[in-house]
Amino acid sequence: RSIQRSMGPASLSLLTFKVYAAPKKDLPPKNPMKADELSFYLVPKGQYKYVEELRTQLEESISQLRHYREPHTGWCQETYSQTKLKMQSLVLWGLDSYEYLQNVSSGFFSKTWCYNFAGLVGLLLATGSNIKKLVYPPGFTALAASIYHPQQAIVFAQVSGERLYDWGLQRYIVIEDTWKEHFQKLGNENSPINK
Template sequence: MMSGIVFAATKDKSNVTVVNIDELSLYTTPKQKLLFVKTENGQLEQGVATIRQTVEPYATWCQQSVHSAVGKVQGTYEKVKPKVESIIQFGTDSYAYLKNPPPEFYPRAGTIGFTGFLGIFLARGSRVKRLIYPTGLMAISTSLYYPQPAATIAKSSGDYVYDLALQGYVAMENVFKPASKLAVEKSVNEEGLAPETKPE
């Protein structure tokens, strides 16, 4: 592509020759004759390929199972994490409270514990009494020392007990309802007609 002037040292200095760069041995590269020969698969390679083709569906199934299990674990972790954090926070707060308690805390705790033991002593003979007496006496003594939280807990538990009683009443009413009323209501629901009502 380019031509250059090369000065050769000769006895006759008047003779100058022009040589192309490709003609110089420094810039030329010999042409390589490469031939790609594809090697045939041996018995080992064929065995490995067969095993891979056989195992591939199971490996895919295992990967999908692992991904779904990891997703479920992460979802469960996201649900459980706030609860665990709240329990840890409650534990730290309780430890800090018990480390520096107010001066009246231990006498109150002793009184509440004593009423629990008194309830166990009074509840001899029945398992129901063993459950009700200690719990009831401890609740009463706790409500004497902490009236405001006791009122809040009593209100919320009262609403809960009322809802449970109402659900139980409705369930019992459905069980003991006379068969004639059930038959009339069933026929009304099937035919879409309203039952005749008699004026009182």
């Protein structure tokens, strides 16, 4: 039995009608089959034994090749799993850098060119000495960066100066102790009591 709404004007849309459905009487009733009467549920008769099929020459060669290459494939899979995370982080870094370069602040590229030009000038002026080649380019680049970022340069100079002073003081103490120890040994050897 089903209930159906009529399609019509808005005032008649709430009327319901009862509809009764009955099966056709001319069809003969079907007898359903039981599950054990179906052919795929029948248990086969007789004794069956599993016999493994012999390998062909091609299958044997592939098996030997897999067995021989197993350590190499394991190494490749391990290397891939290790480098996959690094490559994903590198790709994310590249996407973040691209996103940053799309929305850079004004003057970013002019500052970058200034830093690079200062480093190139330092490289050109550092002729003859390897120490100059190590000191001049970063020094000139740092000088150019300090022009654009004076507050950060002052903080960096203060922290670096303190660390450099501490490092120098430690080296001075070590050299002083070594110097005193060396001359005390020489003084004890030349003293008149030992002669």
